[in-house]
Amino acid sequence: MNKWEVIDPTNWLEFEAGGDAFHEFFRHKPHQLSDACVGKVHSCDLVEGEFGKVGCVVIFGYAHDDGKEQSAKMVLDAIDEEKQALVVKVLEGDVMEFYKTFTITAQVETKDDIDHVTWTLEYEMLHEDVPHPISWLAYYIDITVDVETHHLKKY
Template sequence: MGLTGKLVAAIEFRAGGDVFHELFTHKPHHVSTTTPEKIQSCDLHEGEFGKVGSVLFWRYTHEGKEKTAKQLIQAIDEEKKSIEFKMLEGDLMKLYKDFLITLHIDTKDGIDLVTWTLEYETLHDDVEHPISLLSFFIDMTKDIENHHLQKA
């Protein structure tokens, strides 16, 4: 039996939380233009961008290796600026029984925070916690911020 875990990181995003939420919810296929070293593509396999029940297929580079992820958009809350991606297939599913990525924008005292939450269950006790993946998301958030600040 595997271990369950939850990792959370909140990163200040100076380019506007609405921009970040819009990008991942309605235009994830544009993420590769903002951080091409990390994300190579996001293709729609089923449904519509920005709709619950849609399936996305990502190509990305993590730890120097090309990887893939097939995800179901499980939930979207426009008011709370959150989206949940349930992992269906891909490299992560070789190590984890379940994997849920939640992306949420919080605004406190005029500061937008991008919060990444990874909830998972490993296939075996010896599988590492996905700390490097959380770091990947933090770095990707910074890349996207820099891209949008340079445009402004």
């Protein structure tokens, strides 16, 4: 299993709208990502369970890298309220053409009264020719910026 994360404190993503807002948005309102992340997230359909509850399954429509419409079926695997962390596992979809497993963790950390978002990707490549998912970290950074901009405009 490989793991990549944004760990350099100078590169953490400061979330000016507040860590609570980030955590609540991704936990309870992922279906609103298409409004906040125009061109990146196209849809989020609840397939099973309830938004914000462990075990809920959603299918995201999105564009990554080349802008081509792709999809991913994901399950909310874990929630840590104290750490404001969400763990999502990809079950099916385009990304699974390259990886045996692909797990995404988004966590809010507060340092010196500033909320930062850290994204961690844990994955297992199908074979050694598959690239490490660096472009996915960039994608999630862009999503974070879009969500913050959306939230600051709205409130």
